[in-house]
Amino acid sequence: MRRKLTKSSTDKELYGVCGGIAEYFGISTFIVRVIFLFTFGYSFWIYIFLVWGLDKKASL
Template sequence: MSQKLRKSSTDKALYGVCGGVAEFLGISSFVVRLIFFFTSSVSVWVYIILVWSLDEKPSL
């Protein structure tokens, strides 16, 4: 079964985008949040696009 990039339903700070990216890549969501923070000039737009385009991960 292939993994699909989705917003996290459990690891949410705002919309679950960083948590979903972290689950997809298999790394800590803290690391993803740090990357988004240090690249904020570009990542703000990427984050907004991901909030609108990613599906919510179904909760179990």
């Protein structure tokens, strides 16, 4: 089964984007947030695009 990048339904500070990326790659959410913080000039627009573009994770 193919994995799909989605917003996290459990680990979300704002919209679950960083939590979803961390779950997809199997890394810590803290690391993803630090990367977004240090690359803020570029990552701000990427984050906004992902907020609109990513689906919410389906609840079981």
